Amino acid sequence: MPRMQASDTADVSRMTEVSRPIIQGGMGIGVSDWRLARAVAEAGQLGVVSGTGIGTVMARRLQDGDEGGHIRRALESFPDPQIARKILEDFFLPEGRPEGRGYRLNPMPNLASAMSILRLTVVGSFVEVFLAKEGGLGPIGINLMEKVQFSNLPGLYGAMLAGVDVVLMGAGIPREIPGALDAFSENKEVSIKAAVIGEVKGTAPQMRFDPNLVFPDLPKRMLRRPAFFAIVASATLAAHLARKSTGRVDGFVIEGPTAGGHNAPPRGPLRLGVTGEPIYSERDSVDYAALRALEIPFWLAGGYGSAEKLQEARALGAQGIQVGTAFAFCEESGLTARLRNAVIAQWARKPEGNGASIFTDPLASPTDFPFKVLPLEGTLSQPEVYGLRERRCDLGYLRQVVAAPDGGVIYRCPAEPVADYVRKGGKVEDTAGRKCLCNALMANIGLGQQREDSFLEPALLTAGDDLRALARFVPEGRDSYRASDVIAMILGASCGNTSMKC
Numbered sequence: 479m480p481r482m483q484a485s486d487t488a489d490v491s492r493m494t495e496v497s498r499p500i501i502q503g504g505m506g507i508g509v510s511d512w513r514l515a516r517a518v519a520e521a522g523q524l525g526v527v528s529g530t531g532i533g534t535v536m537a538r539r540l541q542d543g544d545e546g547g548h549i550r551r552a553l554e555s556f557p558d559p560q561i562a563r564k565i566l567e568d569f570f571l572p573e574g575r576p577e578g579r580g581y582r583l584n585p586m587p588n589l590a591s592a593m594s595i596l597r598l599t600v601v602g603s604f605v606e607v608f609l610a611k612e613g614g615l616g617p618i619g620i621n622l623m624e625k626v627q628f629s630n631l632p633g634l635y636g637a638m639l640a641g642v643d644v645v646l647m648g649a650g651i652p653r654e655i656p657g658a659l660d661a662f663s664e665n666k667e668v669s670i671k672a673a674v675i676g677e678v679k680g681t682a683p684q685m686r687f688d689p690n691l692v693f694p695d696l697p698k699r700m701l702r703r704p705a706f707f708a709i710v711a712s713a714t715l716a717a718h719l720a721r722k723s724t725g726r727v728d729g730f731v732i733e734g735p736t737a738g739g740h741n742a743p744p745r746g747p748l749r750l751g752v753t754g755e756p757i758y759s760e761r762d763s764v765d766y767a768a769l770r771a772l773e774i775p776f777w778l779a780g781g782y783g784s785a786e787k788l789q790e791a792r793a794l795g796a797q798g799i800q801v802g803t804a805f806a807f808c809e810e811s812g813l814t815a816r817l818r819n820a821v822i823a824q825w826a827r828k829p830e831g832n833g834a835s836i837f838t839d840p841l842a843s844p845t846d847f848p849f850k851v852l853p854l855e856g857t858l859s860q861p862e863v864y865g866l867r868e869r870r871c872d873l874g875y876l877r878q879v880v881a882a883p884d885g886g887v888i889y890r891c892p893a894e895p896v897a898d899y900v901r902k903g904g905k906v907e908d909t910a911g912r913k914c915l916c917n918a919l920m921a922n923i924g925l926g927q928q929r930e931d932s933f934l935e936p937a938l939l940t941a942g943d944d945l946r947a948l949a950r951f952v953p954e955g956r957d958s959y960r961a962s963d964v965i966a967m968i969l970g971a972s973c974g975n976t977s978m979k980c
């Protein structure tokens with residue numbers, strides 16, 4: 479029963495509670511962290527934390543000394559104190575890491591992740607949502623990507639333990655997630671189909687998460703089922719999810735190819751233009767009439783971060799907009815100050831004349847989804863920096879699951895060392911131009927790995943085409959802006975006043 483029934487008062491009030499004109503897009507890894515989501519909630523809009531790699535994010539923040547004690551404070555509220563204590567014992571370094579020491583490496587997640595990884599992910603997700611919601615400033619969502627499949631179930635359960643209000647999920651077809659949320663609300667086991675390359679003999683591999691097994695001592699209470707918003711690129715996929723999902727879909731974010739982060743590939747065979755970027759055509763335009771006919775609220779994303787575009791979205795029947803790029807470079811974002819400042823200096827001061835443009839890279843992401851790359855010196859966007867990095871795979875979120883001849887599965891990533899990938903049956907040509915997003919995106923937020931030879935994992939930034947308009951938030955005489963400036967700028971003009979809740 480995917481469509482929201484007006485008679486279902488609980489659902490109606492839940493939607494009234496979370497529905498805002500602006501959704502701050504989930505931005506991984508850790509760009510939309512709890513601080514940004516809080517700032518957005520405080521300004522009356524929907525703040526969204528990223529759940530991608532969240533266990534590692536928490537573990538690394540603890541190894542850096544947990545400045546301000548925020549994680550430790552959140553851990554005190556985790557409903558299973560023994561597990562919270564174990565995580566502190568394993569990762570917390572009061573003085574931070576000794577000079578030159580890298581972060582502790584954990585086992586990589588997979589279809590049957592180690593118990594320690596499942597717990598780390600649940601607790602990491604709990605902590606991030608808890609901190610964003612602390613003090614009850616407003617509803618908070620969590621963003622996960624369907625393709626980053628190994629951590630999704632524990633990430634969702636942890637977020638629900640912290641009372642997350644909305645789950646937003648894209649980069650794939652999250653058909654089984656709504657049902658998973660229903661089951662988790664009753665602390666029941668969830669088992670969903672894993673995405674596997676090739677044909678597996680026997681039973682199709684599943685991803686399982688049983689709260690009773692992972693947290694046998696946790697007092698089980700009913701958890702509130704969050705609203706579920708699917709992030710898609712077409713009305714066709716929205717209609718499919720509305721009809722075929724395993725539970726209720728409460729909203730859609732319709733994201734176009736100008737958005738930051740991963741983009742949906744163009745429909746039909748992939749064609750590249752002279753710049754080497756995917757060519758989008760009429761076939762990729764959204765059928766708004768079909769979308770409205772679903773009678774499920776929707777938001778538009780991809781270059782919508784302005785008052786005019788909010789109005790345009792509303793005229794098309796949308797509840798509002800989802801905005802990423804404009805928030806990614808504000809003071810509260812998780813990006814390091816050094817990267818934020820460099821981007822503002824380059825893009826806000828001379829947006830037309832800086833000679834650079836955002837590149838929609840068909841290869842960079844091991845997921846095969848095009849990934850928007852922001853060219854910046856010292857990052858993996860530069861061939862010389864890319865060439866210096868020795869390939870390795872030690873976080874493994876984006877590893878593909880491949881059917882093995884013996885009936886089992888193997889894990890591989892086209893960005894891992896080429897010889898390993900080929901040994902696992904991959905084609906050498908599929909490794910060209912691939913970038914280790916797992917390590918690079920950790921570096922973006924100041925949690926990049928330091929190698930034994932003192933090599934520091936380089937960053938790789940993403941942003942949407944909207945970066946050209948960054949100057950509107952950074953007036954002359956200022957070199958930074960806040961999330962509330964973005965919101966005031968978008969809502970101020972479109973409401974005819976500066977009220978935050980128009």
Ligand SMILES: Cc1cc2nc3c(=O)[nH]c(=O)nc-3n(C[C@H](O)[C@H](O)[C@H](O)COP(=O)(O)O)c2cc1C
Pocket residue numbers: 502503504505506507509528530621622623647648649709733736737738739740779780781782783800801802803804806940941942943944
């Ligand atoms: C730095 C950055 C990281 C992003 N990471 C994610 C992500 O992890 N998951 C996701 O669903 N969308 C991600 N996005 C997309 C945003 O959530 C949002 O939909 C998009 O940025 C909207 O378009 P805009 O960039 O033109 O504002 C990211 C965008 C940016 C700029």
